[in-house]
Amino acid sequence: MILIALALALASHHPADNPAKLAAEAAAPASGQSCAECVAAAQNWLKLVDERQYQASWEASGAVFHASVSGAQWASMAQGVREPLGAEVSRIPASATQTNTLPGMPAGQYVVMLFNTKFAEKSGVVETLTLTRENGAWRVIGYFIR
Numbered sequence: 001m002i003l004i005a006l007a008l009a010l011a012s013h014h015p016a017d018n019p020a021k022l023a024a025e026a027a028a029p030a031s032g033q034s035c036a037e038c039v040a041a042a043q044n045w046l047k048l049v050d051e052r053q054y055q056a057s058w059e060a061s062g063a064v065f066h067a068s069v070s071g072a073q074w075a076s077m078a079q080g081v082r083e084p085l086g087a088e089v090s091r092i093p094a095s096a097t098q099t100n101t102l103p104g105m106p107a108g109q110y111v112v113m114l115f116n117t118k119f120a121e122k123s124g125v126v127e128t129l130t131l132t133r134e135n136g137a138w139r140v141i142g143y144f145i146r
């Protein structure tokens with residue numbers, strides 16, 4: 001198992017049956033808001049990592065991420081774990097769970113997203129992203145890969 005643990009222990013999450021269900025969950029309001037933009041934020045952030053733009057992915061992440069690891073540390077960690085996996089071949093959304101609480105974190109808006117990912121050198125990978133709402137935008141604050 002490969003694991004990059006940043007910032008927090010994630011709350012339990014539920015799997016979606018398929019990508020269509022994830023889209024329906026993402027569109028469902030949580031605290032009166034849609035999560036379509038959090039799905040896009042997660043995918044855009046993962047694209048930066050896929051393209052080895054580690055500094056840009058660090059800059060696009062949230063304050064909790066920045067407090068947990070420097071840009072240089074993140075680049076070193078990400079390069080060491082992601083590059084041996086090869087290029088991303090497919091990434092299928094598996095679940096998106098919205099919550100206002102996470103262990104060890106203040107009350108806020110959070111989304112925990114899981115993606116089933118296949119890389120050129122390894123299949124069966126699960127990527128977990130935790131996002132929070134900061135300054136009107138969704139930001140990644142945690143990334144786990146196993």
